Amino acid sequence: MPYDSEQIIHVFSETADAIAERVSGGVSWAKSGGHKGQHQGDVDADEIGIEIITRQGMTVYSEESGYTYPETPETSEWANVVVVIDPVDGSTNASKGIPFYSVSLCAVVDGVPAIGMVRNLVSGDTYLGQAGLGSTKNGKAISPSDVTEISKAIVGINGYPSKYLGWAQYRAFGSAALELCMVSEGSLDGYIDLSKASLASWDVLGGLLICRESGATVLCQDGSDYAIADLKVRKRIVVAGTQELARGLHRKAWG
Incomplete structure (x- = not known):
């Protein structure tokens, strides 16, 4: 089904602007009492994102609150769009005063990532x-x-390597969405998820689309492409500016 990309980008920009204004204006980074690792600032940012996006008739799938549907999704022109959002990716950094966190948004249209935005x-x-x-x-x-x-x-x-993979150096910045964007622009040569739990769709979908469209290579641990038939499924990923580096890291990490 056709979609209005400019309208989606406008909604994403409005969402990112509003969350940035709220966060910069001062929020509490105390634990919210919700799920593990959730801060009150995450909840505040999530409420802002949900209000703006569902007002347009789009469904939201968020780290902080799961699925939220517009009031009349079946009649909305955006019924085929799900916006996957991490309202503050790197909120632990924010809570510690480490200046590296972002909002990540991805419009999934008819089950396919179509537009991704990440705002530092x-x-x-x-x-x-x-x-x-x-x-x-x-x-x-x-x-x-x-x-x-x-x-x-x-x-x-992301996570802790069980062995040295042969790189010149490594970095662990604490915001997967931004780190993927660093691969897309060449600031990092690659990125790999070595965590036990694996990153979730809200962490990576926006950044992965940005990486792919920049020309980077994306692989899953099982060697397949990153599929999102189920947004709740977690997969370990490796991303690199070249196919050779992506496959080399994959081989070193997972054989």
Whole structure:
């Protein structure tokens, strides 16, 4: 079904602006008493995102609150759109005063990621990826690095490696969405999820689309592409600017 990409981007920008304003204006980063690791700032940002997105008639799937449906989803022109959101990706960083956290949004249209946006809530840098149209940072086209050898690569990680994978250096910044965007622009050569639980769809969908559209390679632990038939399924991923580096990291980590 056709969709209005400009309207979705407008809604995403409005959502990111409102969350950035709320977070910069001061929120409590005390634990909310909700799910493990949830802060009150997550809840506040989530409420803002849900209100803006569902007002447009779109369904929301959020880390903080699961599914939220518009009042009349069956009659909405956006009935085929689910917006996957992490309202504050990296809220632990925010709670500790570490300036590296973001809002991640991805419009899944008829089951396929179509538009992804990640906003750095500290710097304001905005990454956008559209299926078939490439990726941008603050409106300018971006592309990943051309590093092919692990020994020369700077790699972002989630979780803790059980062994040395052969990289030149590694980084663990604490916001998967932003770290994926760093791969898309070439600041990181690769990124790999080494956690026990694996990252969730709200952590990665926006960033993965931005990576793909920039020209980066995305692989799952089982070697397949990242499929989202079920948004609740978690999968370990490896992303790199080149196919050679992605496959090399995959082989080193998982054989």
